[in-house]
Amino acid sequence: MDLMKIASNVQNISEAIASVVKVDVTVVDHQYTRVSGTGCYYHRIGETVSKGSVFGVALRRGESFIIEDAGQHAVCLQCEDLKYCKEYAEVCCPIKVNNEVIGVIGLIAFEEKQRNEILCNQKNLIKFLNKMADLISSKLLEQNSTDQIKLLAKELEIVLNSVDKGILAVDDRGNILRYNQNVLQFFQINEKEMNHSNIKDFIDEGVFKALVKEKYKVKNKEITYIARKHHLRGVFDTNPIYIDNERVGIVFIFSKLSDVLNVVNDITTGTIITGFDEIIGETTIFQQAKMEAKKASQSTSTILIQGESGTGKELFARAIHFHSNRAKAPFIPINCAAIPEQLLESELFGYEEGAFTGARRGGKAGKFLLASGGTIFLDEIGDMPLHLQTKLLRVLQEQKIEKIGGKELIPIDVRVIAATNKDLENKVLEGEFRQDLFYRINVIPLQIPSLRERKEDIFTLVEYLLNKCNSKLQKDIKEVDSQVFDIFMNYHWPGNVRELENTIEYAVNMCNESIIKVGNLPKRLVNRKLPCHSSSIKKITPIKELEKREIEKAIEYYQSNKQHISKAATALGLSRATLYRKIKEYDIKVVSK
Numbered sequence: 258m259d260l261m262k263i264a265s266n267v268q269n270i271s272e273a274i275a276s277v278v279k280v281d282v283t284v285v286d287h288q289y290t291r292v293s294g295t296g297c298y299y300h301r302i303g304e305t306v307s308k309g310s311v312f313g314v315a316l317r318r319g320e321s322f323i324i325e326d327a328g329q330h331a332v333c334l335q336c337e338d339l340k341y342c343k344e345y346a347e348v349c350c351p352i353k354v355n356n357e358v359i360g361v362i363g364l365i366a367f368e369e370k371q372r373n374e375i376l377c378n379q380k381n382l383i384k385f386l387n388k389m390a391d392l393i394s395s396k397l398l399e400q401n402s403t404d405q406i407k408l409l410a411k412e413l414e415i416v417l418n419s420v421d422k423g424i425l426a427v428d429d430r431g432n433i434l435r436y437n438q439n440v441l442q443f444f445q446i447n448e449k450e451m452n453h454s455n456i457k458d459f460i461d462e463g464v465f466k467a468l469v470k471e472k473y474k475v476k477n478k479e480i481t482y483i484a485r486k487h488h489l490r491g492v493f494d495t496n497p498i499y500i501d502n503e504r505v506g507i508v509f510i511f512s513k514l515s516d517v518l519n520v521v522n523d524i525t526t527g528t529i530i531t532g533f534d535e536i537i538g539e540t541t542i543f544q545q546a547k548m549e550a551k552k553a554s555q556s557t558s559t560i561l562i563q564g565e566s567g568t569g570k571e572l573f574a575r576a577i578h579f580h581s582n583r584a585k586a587p588f589i590p591i592n593c594a595a596i597p598e599q600l601l602e603s604e605l606f607g608y609e610e611g612a613f614t615g616a617r618r619g620g621k622a623g624k625f626l627l628a629s630g631g632t633i634f635l636d637e638i639g640d641m642p643l644h645l646q647t648k649l650l651r652v653l654q655e656q657k658i659e660k661i662g663g664k665e666l667i668p669i670d671v672r673v674i675a676a677t678n679k680d681l682e683n684k685v686l687e688g689e690f691r692q693d694l695f696y697r698i699n700v701i702p703l704q705i706p707s708l709r710e711r712k713e714d715i716f717t718l719v720e721y722l723l724n725k726c727n728s729k730l731q732k733d734i735k736e737v738d739s740q741v742f743d744i745f746m747n748y749h750w751p752g753n754v755r756e757l758e759n760t761i762e763y764a765v766n767m768c769n770e771s772i773i774k775v776g777n778l779p780k781r782l783v784n785r786k787l788p789c790h791s792s793s794i795k796k797i798t799p800i801k802e803l804e805k806r807e808i809e810k811a812i813e814y815y816q817s818n819k820q821h822i823s824k825a826a827t828a829l830g831l832s833r834a835t836l837y838r839k840i841k842e843y844d845i846k847v848v849s850k
């Protein structure tokens with residue numbers, strides 16, 4: 258508690274007292290510094306008084322007392338300044354805050370007349386001086402609370418400005434009460450403009466009215482703000498401000514949509530960063546594909562990746578994204594075949610609140626919006642229904658999307674990489690895929706070779722996948738037996754690298770030694786004695802067997818008919834005699850009715 262903080266107040270009070278009481282007044286603080294003074298003490302404000310002086314004693318004792326005969330009093334006799342002292346009498350009173358002495362106020366007589374005045378009014382003067390001491394201490398307390406409030410306000414301002422969201426408090430009518438610096442950046446306006454604004458300048462009046470219905474509490478409400486050249490999409494939350502159970506306003510917390518989407522991306526896909534060095538393959542045909550993909554990553558044109566299932570199309574798409582200058586923005590994959598047709602449109606383009614029954618409150622941002630600034634990977638695009646192909650074509654041409662139930666076209670900046678394991682050109686010929694969309698997405702075609710076409714890569718792939726599985730399953734298998742490689746090289750790998758990866762994982766699970774042997778492989782690979790193309794022979798049925806089956810079928814079908822043999826023979830295109838011969842030959846049982 259420092260009296261110096263209210264020095265000018267203390268001086269005013271001292272002067273007021275001096276003019277009423279007609280004696281000089283001075284105040285000394287707990288550090289023996291003169292804070293105020295009238296008459297000859299006025300010029301001595303700021304000096305340090307001696308600890309042995311009357312004021313020093315008063316400070317230490319913490320009680321009021323009077324010196325009637327200055328110079329003779331026991332206290333005066335110990336004072337270092339005794340020989341210079343011109344005082345006749347003194348009244349001293351401690352100034353206390355919460356029982357702590359923070360200073361002393363004193364009345365000083367420099368003449369006999371003043372001394373008499375003091376002596377005649379001793380009681381009243383002490384009472385009066387105590388009241389003045391209380392006045393000074395309450396002034397100090399008041400100053401301290403004001404300082405604390407100022408400090409709190411400053412701390413709050415620092416906290417509000419260090420939040421990376423726009424925070425804005427308004428009263429019930431929408432008049433601006435408080436805001437942080439981010440709000441100014443968010444709406445790109447200056448303080449003067451903000452001070453003259455109303456919340457309805459930033460959000461739709463209808464939205465503000467709806468807030469009343471929601472009891473001033475909403476979450477993730479979308480906002481589109483267009484003013485002058487500034488165009489912004491964001492979301493906001495609100496909370497009512499209550500003081501003593503009375504609502505006095507609302508606080509808005511604004512975030513940029515792109516920031517929210519980046520957070521979503523960081524949490525969902527952001528950690529799976531794929532580089533080209535994770536795509537394994539040394540053969541010329543595969544290296545060629547990797548080189549083309551690297552080149553494509555430097556452009557923003559649409560890419561169509563074609564290749565059989567499991568060849569690594571998604572791996573390539575990821576590597577292209579993370580090798581491009583969009584790497585810091587989201588990579589959003591969506592499998593067009595895995596999502597039911599009715600849901601695919603809302604997954605891709607999102608919807609507004611109330612767009613259809615069951616639509617989520619606050620609507621939903623589709624994958625295109627989530628991919629803002631980044632890349633969307635449309636996997637299995639060949640399975641996209643025709644009506645969505647039309648919508649996708651429009652989006653790609655106009656670079657704008659329209660949410661389901663939405664009224665506005667939202668500009669987007671998204672690179673599209675599509676992939677398919679179907680023969681898309683054939684689908685175009687059969688009318689199942691729009692030709693114009695095919696040309697629109699096939700700007701940079703990328704063909705990923707099947708594992709069959711690059712069997713030499715099996716060696717490096719096995720080494721890579723073995724390491725991957727070892728760390729996944731916490732095993733330490735060193736190598737793969739040469740007989741296993743023989744089987745791998747003779748197999749036709751319809752599931753490509755995915756199938757090889759799963760085969761290795763199976764073998765690592767089954768292997769209890771340090772080398773994977775034939776016995777650790779899945780049965781489907783080991784039991785294949787014949788070269789890959791001969792497997793189809795098993796499926797070919799001998800003609801005689803087919804003939805027997807068809808005769809049995811015809812006889813069973815006509816068995817309730819009196820002329821069942823004649824009918825069956827006609828149906829089979831045989832004479833009755835030939836049919837009888839074949840029934841005998843194949844030992845078919847005939848039950849006649």
Ligand SMILES: Nc1ncnc2c1ncn2[C@@H]1O[C@H](COP(=O)(O)OP(=O)(O)OP(=O)(O)O)[C@@H](O)[C@H]1O
Pocket residue numbers: 535536537538564565566567568569570571572573636677678754755758
């Ligand atoms: N060249 C490669 N190097 C290392 N791993 C690969 C390679 N190609 C594919 N893989 C692995 O094989 C699995 C399947 O790859 P991916 O999903 O990219 O294939 P896809 O062609 O997109 O399959 P689908 O057509 O079924 O969607 C993944 O685990 C992937 O990591």
